[in-house]
Amino acid sequence: DQQVKQNSPSLSVQEGRISILNCDYTNSMFDYFLWYKKYPAEGPTFLISISSIKDKNEDGRFTVFLNKSAKHLSLHIVPSQPGDSAVYFCAALAYSGAGSYQLTFGKGTKLSVIP
Amino acid sequence: DVKVTQSSRYLVKRTGEKVFLECVQDMDHENMFWYRQDPGLGLRLIYFSYDVKMKEKGDIPEGYSVSREKKERFSLILESASTNQTSMYLCASSLFGVGQGYGYTFGSGTRLTVV
Numbered sequence: 346d347q348q349v350k351q352n353s354p355s356l357s358v359q360e361g362r363i364s365i366l367n368c369d370y371t372n373s374m375f376d377y378f379l380w381y382k383k384y385p386a387e388g389p390t391f392l393i394s395i396s397s398i399k400d401k402n403e404d405g406r407f408t409v410f411l412n413k414s415a416k417h418l419s420l421h422i423v424p425s426q427p428g429d430s431a432v433y434f435c436a437a438l439a440y441s442g443a444g445s446y447q448l449t450f451g452k453g454t455k456l457s458v459i460p
Numbered sequence: 461d462v463k464v465t466q467s468s469r470y471l472v473k474r475t476g477e478k479v480f481l482e483c484v485q486d487m488d489h490e491n492m493f494w495y496r497q498d499p500g501l502g503l504r505l506i507y508f509s510y511d512v513k514m515k516e517k518g519d520i521p522e523g524y525s526v527s528r529e530k531k532e533r534f535s536l537i538l539e540s541a542s543t544n545q546t547s548m549y550l551c552a553s554s555l556f557g558v559g560q561g562y563g564y565t566f567g568s569g570t571r572l573t574v575v
Contacts, residue, residue, distance in 0.1 A: 354500065379563045386469070388550050388566030389503070434503060436563060446554070448563050452502030 368435030483551030
């Protein structure tokens with residue numbers, strides 16, 4: 346059973362417009378959420394994160410919103426740029442026993458920003 | 461900056477061969493992970509390790525084994541490569557017991573083709 350879901354496999358947005366990527370989760374034990382960006386033939390790189398005690402975190406053009414009651418988070422990119430075209434993975438962190446943490450990833454959303 | 465280095469960017473192996481994928485990290489991280497990424501399936505955890513000589517199965521361990529003889533090195537072994545193991549393999553590391561803001565640090569990936 347998928348605990349972190351990204352229901353849109355792909356998204357196309359015009360350059361300069363807002364991109365909104367969505368993520369839903371089912372496990373209420375998740376206490377930290379992250380977004381990773383991945384270009385082809387490269388490893389994922391950390392983009393932005395949010396703690397479960399917050400509802401918003403902003404970093405430049407990137408903002409992540411968390412709605413804990415709905416178990417939903419979203420990543421907003423404003424304005425979108427062609428260089429933002431990549432696969433975006435939503436990930437959730439929970440204590441996994443043995444004194445450590447483990448990330449659970451969604452399947453990813455491929456964002457295409459059209460010039 | 462933490463660096464996670466995967467020994468090969470591209471590999472082509474024959475069916476039935478034993479394949480070794482090497483991963484080295486330089487920041488004294490306790491946790492190391494092996495994922496594979498396939499289109500439409502996202503990142504799937506194969507194996508992980510919280511300490512030297514320690515290993516845990518992830519979601520898809522069949523056909524794989526791992527070795528962690530030193531803290532900085534985590535090897536993924538395909539005992540007898542098959543065509544369905546053609547994939548992008550990603551290694552990651554993280555600190556022990558801490559939900560770091562960046563979660564995991566990933567290597568650049570190894571694109572393995574089994575023919």
